[in-house]
Amino acid sequence: xxxxxxxxxxxxxxxxxxxxxxxxxxxxxxxxxxxxxxxxxxxxxxxxxxxxxxxxxxxxxxxxxxxxxxxxxxxxxxxxxxxxxxxxxxxxxxxxxxxxxxxxxxxxxxxxxxxxxxxxxxxxxxxxxxxxxxxxxxxxxxxxxxxxxxxxxxxxxxxxxxxxxxxxxxxxxxxxxxxxxxxxxxxxxxxxxxxxxxxxxxxxxxxxxxxxxxxxxxxxxxxxxxxxxxxxxxxxxxxxxxxxxxxxxxxxxxxxxxxxxxxxxxxxxxxxxxxxxxxxxxxxxxxxxxxxxxxxx
Amino acid sequence: xxxxxxxxxxxxxxxxxxxxxxxxxxxxxxxxxxxxxxxxxxxxxxxxxxxxxxxxxxxxxxxxxxxxxxxxxxxxxxxxxxxxxxxxxxxxxxxxxxxxxxxxxxxxxxxxxxxxxxxxxxxxxxxxxxxxxxxxxxxxxxxxxxxxxxxxxxxxxxxxxxxxxxxxxxxxxxxxxxxxxxxxxxxxxxxxxxxxxxxxxxxxxxxxxxxxxxxxxxxxxxxxxxxxxxxxxxxxxxxxxxxxxxxxxxxxxxxxxxxxxxxxxxxxxxxxxxxxxxxxxxxxxxxxxxxxxxxxxxxxxxxxxxxxxxxxxxxxx
Numbered sequence: 001x002x003x004x005x006x007x008x009x010x011x012x013x014x015x016x017x018x019x020x021x022x023x024x025x026x027x028x029x030x031x032x033x034x035x036x037x038x039x040x041x042x043x044x045x046x047x048x049x050x051x052x053x054x055x056x057x058x059x060x061x062x063x064x065x066x067x068x069x070x071x072x073x074x075x076x077x078x079x080x081x082x083x084x085x086x087x088x089x090x091x092x093x094x095x096x097x098x099x100x101x102x103x104x105x106x107x108x109x110x111x112x113x114x115x116x117x118x119x120x121x122x123x124x125x126x127x128x129x130x131x132x133x134x135x136x137x138x139x140x141x142x143x144x145x146x147x148x149x150x151x152x153x154x155x156x157x158x159x160x161x162x163x164x165x166x167x168x169x170x171x172x173x174x175x176x177x178x179x180x181x182x183x184x185x186x187x188x189x190x191x192x193x194x195x196x197x198x199x200x201x202x203x204x205x206x207x208x209x210x211x212x213x214x215x216x217x218x219x220x221x222x223x224x225x226x227x228x229x230x231x232x233x234x235x236x237x238x239x240x241x242x243x244x245x246x247x248x249x250x251x252x253x254x255x256x257x258x259x260x261x262x263x264x265x266x267x268x269x270x271x272x273x274x275x276x277x278x279x280x281x282x283x284x285x286x287x288x289x290x291x292x293x294x295x296x297x
Numbered sequence: 298x299x300x301x302x303x304x305x306x307x308x309x310x311x312x313x314x315x316x317x318x319x320x321x322x323x324x325x326x327x328x329x330x331x332x333x334x335x336x337x338x339x340x341x342x343x344x345x346x347x348x349x350x351x352x353x354x355x356x357x358x359x360x361x362x363x364x365x366x367x368x369x370x371x372x373x374x375x376x377x378x379x380x381x382x383x384x385x386x387x388x389x390x391x392x393x394x395x396x397x398x399x400x401x402x403x404x405x406x407x408x409x410x411x412x413x414x415x416x417x418x419x420x421x422x423x424x425x426x427x428x429x430x431x432x433x434x435x436x437x438x439x440x441x442x443x444x445x446x447x448x449x450x451x452x453x454x455x456x457x458x459x460x461x462x463x464x465x466x467x468x469x470x471x472x473x474x475x476x477x478x479x480x481x482x483x484x485x486x487x488x489x490x491x492x493x494x495x496x497x498x499x500x501x502x503x504x505x506x507x508x509x510x511x512x513x514x515x516x517x518x519x520x521x522x523x524x525x526x527x528x529x530x531x532x533x534x535x536x537x538x539x540x541x542x543x544x545x546x547x548x549x550x551x552x553x554x555x556x557x558x559x560x561x562x563x564x565x566x567x568x569x570x571x572x573x574x575x576x577x578x579x580x581x582x583x584x585x586x587x588x589x590x591x592x593x594x595x596x597x598x599x600x601x602x603x604x605x606x607x608x609x610x611x612x613x614x
Contacts, residue, residue, distance in 0.1 A: 025340050025341045028418075046342070047342035048341060049341075067423055067474060067475075069426065090433050135444060138399035138445065140445060143444070145444065169474060170473075173440055173441065175395075175440055176396075186401065189401075191494050194500065198500045198504035201501070202504050202507055204508055206511060208511065209511040209512055212512065217522070219523055220523060220525075224530055227534055230534055230537070231536065231537035232537070238537075238541030238544040245552050249555055249556050253562075267577055267580055274585050276586070278587060279589070280590065
């Protein structure tokens, strides 16, 4: 009969399917939960090959066991001293108790939604308990970022483990910034500060330059004053020495000197085309008028 | 072969099935290249973790499966920007790159992180997305580190040290999370103030330069003025010395003349005197206009104006 090979074939397929359905492989990147008729009964946390009752008796649900990163949307928080901050968080988690995970959440999406809620509420609580300077400060003593994030991590981890079977490994601040409207005023402040610094540099330059130039001027004057003084002294010395020489020599016969110097004076002053008036009764003109027999005595 | 002949299957199946089984068995051969390491899972669990380069065999799927990640290839990921964006674009940069500094200034940092696979098992199966983990870790370390530093330090002298710190702390975090990754470098592509304020920051640099210029100019003026003054001073002294010499020379010259003349004079005073007088007078009167009024004459003199010539009148009594 022709039905026999078809029947055998179908039978083989069904048997094959049932056999496969009894085989379960849990990968090293996975955790698993076995459900009996849909009810979660046990978890498998070690990778390997497992036998189970075939579908629909027992079903294997696989869950990602790897390290997962939650990257929630930017959220705004208020610090204790009423400063608004925009925060991008980083939350690192993995499934710890697959049974609890399936019972409470069921899917990755649900997990992320709930984790985000827990994260934002814990973060808000912690950020609201500290001043802004605990986050951002050049003074290492006021910065408490590490403690704050540790607190957030611990709180989130406690809730997540108890309620969702999730292990929260680390919660950190990936990015920290001011909200848009605040950022504009921060930029204004930055600009004003930079202007102040630039002005200071420029005026320092002017001040230094003036100092250098006036110092140089002062030194210049000093040099010239000293030089002038010395020059005067030298001139004075020269004149004095000359005067002494004159006195020493002219002093040997002052009367003769006077006579000689007077004649020199005549020579020099009666130069070009001077008109000289000589009265007739001078000794010079005596001979002129009296004739050759006259004497000039 | 006899066993096969008894099986209730067709002749073709009798020979193709063994061949298929052989092919299936042969699928277990795999090659690990020189820049790779092999990892073999058996039913999902790690069976062999550091298979060296070469040809190896594993039991075919689904019993065993193999992975051969590249362990020497340096991978890289951008932090703060998208590599496919044009870095030189004048577009306002995204908030992704902005960081707050300790003195509540805002700067933009774009960096590249380079890493290699350190532990193949951890790298393959530890994190869902190792590259994203590296990026996130670098970002948060940057945020935390820069939040404690001054803006000027970050922009100038602290750049290198910041790179070192960020690399160390990011590596520590990745080790803590068992990512199986080793960072080889963290390089800052740009660290600069955001576009909104970059002009103001650049002006500060210009101002610094201007300050130096002003000082240099003043110094060069000083360097010119002082030697010039010293030169002038020297000249003044030289002139004074020359004057001094001239005075003496002139004095010596004149007195020498006088003394010689006097020495001669004392030998014949009267005649010398007479001679000297007459010589002088004749020299003086040589080219002059001489007027000799007689006794008793009155001489009327007129004051002249510019251009007029002298014409004294002699009044006769």
